[in-house]
Amino acid sequence: MTRELKVLGACPLDCPDTCSWVVTVENGEAVGLRGNRDHPYTRGALCVKVNRYLEHSRAADRILHPMRRVGPKGSGRFERISWDEALDEIAERLTAIVGEFGGEAIWPYQGTGTLGYIQGESGQAGRRLWNALGASYHDLNICAKAGNxxxxxxxxxxxxxxxxxxxxxxxxxxxxxxxxxxxxxxxxxxxxxxxxxxxxxxxxxxxxxxxxxxxxxxxxxxxxxxxxxxxxxxxxxxxxxxxxxxxxxxxxxxxxxxxxxxxxxxxxxxxxxxxxxxxxxxxxxxxxxxxxxxxxxxxxxxxxxxxxxxxxxxxxxxxxxxxxxxxxxxxxxSTSAHIPIQADVRPDLLDKPVRTLSMTRLAEGLADTADPVKCLWVYAANPMGSTSDQNRIREGLLREDLFTVVMEQFPTDTVDYADIVLPATMQIEHTDLHAGYGHMYLIWNEPAVAPPGECLSTTETFRRVARRLGLTDPGLHDSDLEIAAQLLSGGHPALEGITVERLRAEGWARLSVSDPFVPFTxxxxxxxxxxxFVPEGQGYVPPFSARADGPYKLAMITPASHTFLNTVFGNNPELMRRAGGPKILVSEKDAADRGLHDGQRVRVFNDNGEITAELQVSDRVAAGVVVTTKGNWPKFSPGGANANALVGERDADMGRGPTYHDNLVEVAPLREPS
Missing domain, CATH: 3.40.228.10 (Dimethylsulfoxide Reductase, domain 2)
Known part of the structure; x- marks a missing residue:
């Protein structure tokens, strides 16, 4: 007899909506996924990207086992190894690095591939381990820092x-x-x-x-x-x-x-x-x-x-x-600051204050020879596809003295530069707690199916690394349910009545605030x-792109794609087909001034690098502005680069935020090889 289960969960991706979803499971296999009709914000709908999530979880290129590099860095050539072999090598290399260079030579490079409080960015997953090792602090400033x-x-x-x-x-x-x-x-x-x-x-x-x-x-x-x-x-x-x-x-x-x-x-x-x-x-x-x-x-x-x-x-x-x-x-x-959850990352495990490394300054950090990074540990991130100054990042990742560990689900461009690759679970395979940054709800994610192959969750991976390193503090070995209970135990009035048991039973809960909620009353x-208010003289800062007095005249912005979410789904064949490859939108005037025509293959370039794209002459952009979306994987893009090859490592005025939408470029015909 077929046994059907409905398992409540949450979309983990970097989107304000953080949907509540329902996974249909038959005989241990996820066979259906839909938005939760009972959730007041999700209202039963998912997006065009996440609708393909189950298909994505079963993709042929899913990473299922630990791997060790056997080819040159960047070649993407690996051999399968066991978890014991991977953990032994990691423990040996980390111990040597800490002994010779100190813990700050480790850069735990976490991204927003999942926003969970247990497995992901919202709870700074893994920070307890990094504090125990004295690793550098990772400033995840790539998304919202300047505005915050x-x-x-x-x-x-x-x-x-x-x-x-x-x-x-x-x-x-x-x-x-x-x-x-x-x-x-x-x-x-x-x-x-x-x-x-x-x-x-x-x-x-x-x-x-x-x-x-x-x-x-x-x-x-x-x-x-x-x-x-x-x-x-x-x-x-x-x-x-x-x-x-x-x-x-x-x-x-x-x-x-x-x-x-x-x-x-x-x-x-x-x-x-x-x-x-x-x-x-x-x-x-x-x-x-x-x-x-x-x-x-x-x-x-x-x-x-x-x-x-x-x-x-x-x-x-x-x-x-x-x-x-x-x-x-x-x-x-963002509603994130309304969520009264503070992850306990155990700062007491640090022996002394450590340096802060900025996520948006990866190229700079990897090039530092005075205080070098010797281990880059990447998780829930794809910096080769998502971070500015792509060409200089590639140079840093090619360093033979850099021990790079990547926890991943798919063979991204970043994976190609790893020394050790660790297979990571996807959302339907692990426990997590989420809060949308675009609504007022907490959402529970119950694992619906067993992980394929030898995939492990973020938390289980770090528990195993801690054990192999001989670290015994109990906080490094807390279970996912123990972490969840700690997250909800702060006693804030907005969390009144919200427990792990309630969330697991009901799937979600609105914060205990007024409805309608009117802040700052x-x-x-x-x-x-x-x-x-802003003081006099401080109300407007002109963008870099206002200075079009050099050889580059076009202000380039790189908004989100309708088919990819950052670089997530950038390897999904159907969504790649719908996206149709890199394109650059240019006004009729700017195209005419450069002798360009619609559908033409062009190079877009500046001092940082260049990309190849299909030109679209469009009335959707004004003269002086060009647009290309983010999310394409460099390895699947003509020329082996995406838009971040054109974006320099420059800081916004506050929080060292990135400047993805503040770059000057030029567009010219692509000279095809004869």
Missing amino acids: VGLRHTNGTPAGMDPETFALSKLIILWGTNTLTSGHHLWKFIQDGRAAGAHVVAIDPVRTRTADQADEHLAIRPGTDAALALALMHVVLDEGAEDRDYLENHTKGWESFEREIRKYPPSVAAEITGIPEQDIRALGLRLAHTRPTGIRATMGLQRHRGGGTAMRTIACIPGVTGDWRHPGGGIAY EGFPTPSGRLE
């Missing part, structure tokens, strides 16, 4: 609106975010708001899928968002529509900030942003007289030189309009307890 820091300056936290309350907004501004590609579940709440009369505006350098569905699209020059925000507030002041009571009783620094706003009338902002003055004024008038206004601004917006300042300045808008008073008013960036978590 900017928002902390204004609001004291990057947390903001509950995205579900966009259903109550009357003006919805989607600022630098392509909702229908990167977090489409929010669209249902936007539609609810629109049905009740909301006006939807998309502010984006590209006319995206989302911009097509909005009531209005403002095509902004990349990196000039703060200037637009200041101009919109200028119109609010011209209308006398600022909330004087809110300014007096809930904010700090208004007089200085008002002087900053006055420097940016719509005419000035039009020159900076490329948006017609009348369009800026029209949106400013709508903003002045529409309560509540909800602003959705996500991570792509802050990946440029002035990214932190941009988020900080945009976050001032609801302070001027008083929108924080209302359900459906304010700004939504009791004040802001800033030093003053008030929203703190």
Whole structure:
């Protein structure tokens, strides 16, 4: 008799929606996957990418056994070895490295391949082991750091609106975010708001899928968002529509900030942003007289030189309009800081403070000869495909004196440079606890099937490494359920009634907060307890791409693909077919100026490197802007490089955030070999 089970779980990927899903299991095999219809945010739907997750988990190129390199670094040639052999070699090499160079010569390079609190980034999985070894601290600043820091300056936290309350907004501004590609579940709440009369505006350098569905699209020059925000507030002041009571009783620094706003009338902002003055004024008038206004601004917006300042300045808008008073008013960036879970990474295991290595400075870190990295341990990350300065990273990974361990599910470009490869489980095969950074729910992931081959979870791998190293502290050997119980034991009111037992039984739970949730009604978590405005002279930082006085004239941005999630699924044959290979969108004017035509194969280049792509002449981008999506694996791309070969290791103004959307390039015909 066939035995069918329904197992509740969660999507682990780097997306704000963190869907609750249901896996159908028959005779020990996962045969079906769908979104959980009972979950208020997921509402039964998954995305085009995750719909293929079960197929992906059974792919022919899945890594199933430990492997040791037998060819040159970068060749991707390995031999199968046992777990005992892998652990013995790892223990021997780590012991030698720590003995000769100290623990800080180990760089645990963790990424956002899974966001779980047990297995992934949210809980800094593995940090207990790294602390016991005295390894360098890994600053995972690749995604949201500049915006996080900017928002902390204004609001004291990057947390903001509950995205579900966009259903109550009357003006919805989607600022630098392509909702229908990167977090489409929010669209249902936007539609609810629109049905009740909301006006939807998309502010984006590209006319995206989302911009097509909005009531209005403002095509902004990349990196000039703060200037637009200041101009919109200028119109609010011209209308006398600022909330004087809110300014007096809930904010700090208004007089200085008002002087900053006055420097940016719509005419000035039009020159900076490329948006017609009348369009800026029209949106400013709508903003002045529409309560509540909800602003959705996500991570792509802050990946440029002035990214932190941009988020900080945009976050001032609801302070001027008083929108924080209302359900459906304010700004939504990430809900992560509303989640009152703090992973215990056991800092007491460190003998002394250690250095911090920046995720976005991998090439620089691997090139350091004064204080060298001798072991790079990569997990839930694919830096050869996802990190800037790709060519210099390749040089670093080719170092023969660098011991590289990669925990992976598939043979990525990074795997090709490993000395030891360890097979990793996928989400349907291990236990985890998740919280969306785009909603207010905790979601439990129960393993649905046994891992294939010899795949191990992140936690089990690190438990085995700790045992092989002879490390005996009990915290290094806690089970997944023990870790989960520790995560939920903080006693915060928002966790009241939420236990491991409840989550395993029900699959998910909303945080114990008001519904609708209106943050900051009791004040802001800033030093003053008030929203703190940007000081005069600090409201706008021009992007690097504003300096088009050299040989490169086109500002390149690299937004998310509709078919890949970062580089996850970049090897899925069907999704690769749908993506159709690397493309570069160029305006008709820029193509004509360069003698280029639609469908032509071109090289896109700057001083950092070059890529090959198919040219698409498009009215979706303005003159001076070119667009190519991230996510292609270099090994599957013509020329062996993706867009990150063009992105330099430069820092945003805050948090050392990356500048993926702030690079100048040129485009020229590709000279095919004769």
